[in-house]
Structures are given as C-alpha cells and as structure tokens.
Amino acid sequence: MDFEHSAASRRLQESLWTFMTERVIPAEPVYEEQSRTAPRGPVPVMEELKAEARRRGLWNLFLADSNLGAGLGTLDYAPLAEIMGRSPLAPEATNCAAPDTGNMEILAAFGTDEQKQRWLRPLLDGEIRSCFAMTEPDVASSDPTNLQARIERRHNELVLNGRKWWITGAADPRCRVCLFLGLSDPGADPHSRHSLVLVPMDAPGVRVVRTLPVFGFHEGHGHCELAFEDVRVPASNLLGAPGEGFAIAQARLGPGRIHHCMRAVGMAERALELMCRRARQRHAFGRPLADQGVIRDWIAEARIRIEQARLLTLKAAWAMDVYGPRAARTEISAIKVVAAELATWVIDRAIQVHGGAGLCGDFPLAAMYAHARTLHLVDGADEVHRMVIARHELARTAPS
Numbered sequence: 001m002d003f004e005h006s007a008a009s010r011r012l013q014e015s016l017w018t019f020m021t022e023r024v025i026p027a028e029p030v031y032e033e034q035s036r037t038a039p040r041g042p043v044p045v046m047e048e049l050k051a052e053a054r055r056r057g058l059w060n061l062f063l064a065d066s067n068l069g070a071g072l073g074t075l076d077y078a079p080l081a082e083i084m085g086r087s088p089l090a091p092e093a094t095n096c097a098a099p100d101t102g103n104m105e106i107l108a109a110f111g112t113d114e115q116k117q118r119w120l121r122p123l124l125d126g127e128i129r130s131c132f133a134m135t136e137p138d139v140a141s142s143d144p145t146n147l148q149a150r151i152e153r154r155h156n157e158l159v160l161n162g163r164k165w166w167i168t169g170a171a172d173p174r175c176r177v178c179l180f181l182g183l184s185d186p187g188a189d190p191h192s193r194h195s196l197v198l199v200p201m202d203a204p205g206v207r208v209v210r211t212l213p214v215f216g217f218h219e220g221h222g223h224c225e226l227a228f229e230d231v232r233v234p235a236s237n238l239l240g241a242p243g244e245g246f247a248i249a250q251a252r253l254g255p256g257r258i259h260h261c262m263r264a265v266g267m268a269e270r271a272l273e274l275m276c277r278r279a280r281q282r283h284a285f286g287r288p289l290a291d292q293g294v295i296r297d298w299i300a301e302a303r304i305r306i307e308q309a310r311l312l313t314l315k316a317a318w319a320m321d322v323y324g325p326r327a328a329r330t331e332i333s334a335i336k337v338v339a340a341e342l343a344t345w346v347i348d349r350a351i352q353v354h355g356g357a358g359l360c361g362d363f364p365l366a367a368m369y370a371h372a373r374t375l376h377l378v379d380g381a382d383e384v385h386r387m388v389i390a391r392h393e394l395a396r397t398a399p400s
Helices: 007-037 043-054 072-086 100-110 113-124 243-281 295-321 328-358 365-376 383-397
Strands: 131-134 152-154 157-168 175-183 194-200 205-209 223-234
Touching: 007 072, 043 157, 043 383, 072 243, 072 295, 100 113, 100 175, 100 205, 100 243, 113 131, 113 175, 131 328, 152 175, 152 194, 157 175, 157 194, 175 243, 194 223, 194 243, 205 328, 223 328, 243 295, 295 328, 328 365, 328 383
Parallel strands: 131 175
Antiparallel strands: 152 157, 157 223, 175 194, 205 223
C-alpha cells in the first residue's frame, strides 16, 4: 500500500496552495458581499478566479482522462480536493464543483458523441452548470430503488413526471441540463428499474418549485425542489441503456464520495487553524484560552481525528485506483461516515472556542458547519453506509 503522490500531483498541490493563499481566501469576503447584492448567477469575483485558475493550469483537476482534465488517479487528486476544501470558493473556481464533477464523469463514460458535444464540452469549459435529480420528497431516497418519478417511452420521446428535491445548483440560471433518474420499468429487477435521462432545464414542464436553504444558508447556488410535469424529451436523451440508471448513479457516487471526504478534511484543517488562532488571542480568567486544559484537549483530539480520517480516505483512494470502486466499497462507506463526523466535530469545537463570534458571519465557521452537517446525509446517509460495512463484516465472518 503506497500513498506516495506523483510528481504531477505534487506540482499541482504547490500551485494550488499558492492560488488559494494569494487569490481564493482573500476573495471570500468579496464573494459574500457580491453574492448578497447581485442576483443569483455569476458572481464577478468568481469569474475572475475561474479565469485565473485556467491561466495557472488549475482546471478540471478531478478528471482522470488526460484529454479532458488533469489525468490524475484518485489518490493523486485526493490532496488537491483537501486543499480546495479549505474554501467554499475553490471547487467552483477550478471547475471541480459538485454536482458538475460527477455529471461530467458519467457523460464522459456513458454519453454518446452527440451528448458529449452538447453538454460535456460546455461543462468542461465552465460555460454552463448542471444538476443531478435523484432524491424525492415522498420516498426514503436513502434506498434509491424506492424512487417513483416516472419515465415513459412514447414513440420517439421520453415523458417524465415526478418531484425531486435537494437538487443542488438547480436555481442557478447557468444550470442548463438536469440528469434525471426515474422509474422506467417497474416490473424489472429492483436495480434495473430506473433509467437516466438528460433534461434541458428550459424544457416545457420543468419547474423550480422552491429553493431549500440549509440552516438558513443558500449554498451551492441553491438546493431546489423541482417539479417535472409531462416533460417531453427525445428518446436520444437517454444516458446509457434503459434500466442502467441505478448502476450509472452508483458509478457516479463512488469517486464523488472520496472528493467530499477529502474536502471535509480540508474544512477541518482550516477550522483547527482558526480554533488555535482564537485560543491564543482570547483571554479568560486571567490567561489565554490556549492555556485552558479543555481547549488543549480539543486541539489535540482534532489533530488526531484529522490524521485518522485523512489516512483512511487515502487508503480508499488507493484501493479505488488499484482494485476499482466495487472492491473499495467498504472503505468508501467507512470514510463517508468518518469524514462527516470529523468535520462536524472539529468545526463545532472551533465555534465553541470563538464564542458568539463563531455563530455569525464574521468567521466562516457557521457556514462550514451547515455544509459539514449535510455530509451526514448526502451521497448516502451515515446509517446506510454503516449497514454496508456491517453486511460486509457479517459476510466475511460467516461460517463456511
């Protein structure tokens, strides 16, 4: 087991660190102000960051295909995702933001030439955004075989009906295409009942019902509830073969979970730095907070948990590269649980050290916590991943 990063990854890490410290972190207050005063959509400082990232060669770093992106394996991309996790601006600035990353990966793997030309190319160039419509309000979507939104074939068209929610980025006017997962063959095997369809966001019948803030934060350019009412698209908009939607969605989620987890480690690192800085600066009962035993215990525990989560995530990334996502399934489920717990724990303690200041917008901690808390649910709830791990252990130790 070798976690050594390639020379290409190390060069990109150095360049990305410089970009983060010189441009991205200083741009955070500017972005917050501009996004408050401007309508939803492109934010001027973000467009400047994107142009600078492209100029520095920090673009589409997540794509393993060297013809489309950086050509890095999962292990080599992992430290880049961690660095980007330190700022909410970095993923979009480098065109490495979810849900576009996963959508680009499956378009590259399963899309037809026509689909790639129409949707993948402008996504790679950062000209448009996309969303992925899987979760539904009326079923327990932690089990995707429950999904009830319908896809019906009528001659040369596909007709879509259903409700989806928590669809990240759908409120952004740059979001031009939705990848819609729906029930296409109710009588088939549970894992072969669903198909995936490319739906233009301006297709008649597609409606943004509302945006859904997370603890009051409108992150990701708006999580939305969407209604699909007799939406008609050409049958050629099917992504992959009929009944392959579940399998394609799972292929999309594997690498994405590692990306989420490494960004969570990056968030935790920044929260720890903020906690240490605050603990040195603030005095209570005649001495710095950093001299209080409970604060030192939190700092030490945070470092231990960060190192553990990072190593486990790197192991999962290594297993993905060497054995593939199916063989790494247990490790991926484990890091999904561990990284969410890590981020919420460290950020929560950092908020506590900051006192009331940690709850307001003077520091990024409240927004970071809101995002970290979602990680216990997105890409599979903690309980589902624990179930996967337990099932594996029970099978491994079953009597022969």
